[in-house]
Amino acid sequence: MSVTISSSIAEFIRMTKPLNGGNSADCEGNIESDSHIDHGDDDDASGRPATRADILIDLAKEAELFHDAKGIGYADIQNQGHRETWPIRSTEFKQWLIHRFYKATGGSPNSEAVQAALGAIGAMARYEAPERSGVCSGR
Numbered sequence: 080m081s082v083t084i085s086s087s088i089a090e091f092i093r094m095t096k097p098l099n100g101g102n103s104a105d106c107e108g109n110i111e112s113d114s115h116i117d118h119g120d121d122d123d124a125s126g127r128p129a130t131r132a133d134i135l136i137d138l139a140k141e142a143e144l145f146h147d148a149k150g151i152g153y154a155d156i157q158n159q160g161h162r163e164t165w166p167i168r169s170t171e172f173k174q175w176l177i178h179r180f181y182k183a184t185g186g187s188p189n190s191e192a193v194q195a196a197l198g199a200i201g202a203m204a205r206y207e208a209p210e211r212s213g214v215c216s217g218r
Contacts, residue, residue: 131180131188135196136203138179142172144204145211152204153211167201176200 142154144167152167156175165172173193180188188196 130195131192132195132199134184135176135180135188135192136199138183139176139196139200139203141179142175144200144208146205146208148210148212150205152201152208154200154204167197167204173197 139154142156144152144154146152153164154167154172155162155164156172157163158175163171165175176196177188177193180186
């Protein structure tokens, strides 16, 4: 039995906050893996339940992705009223993404979800986003 909620991902995660090591528990106390939580109406296009990595990837859509001539992925983000450009694999972008997750859900993603999301976001920047020259990362 998995927990199902139709209102929002944020409400679901708040209801199942990690008193049990980051995993979700159903009404009978059975632990369900953190990486495959049934979010009800939040299933992706394939019909599988959304994961925390999926949520992070969706949140990253707030950034403008691109890559340089070497294929390195970057993100332009808005931070406190100004634009910042960071490599996808930078600590700064990772912290921005985790902060977005926290603001959206009230919780924290596990490191496996973060790494999976960063891999997907980097691939999106390299293969789906435009190439830019003269990249200057940072503030």
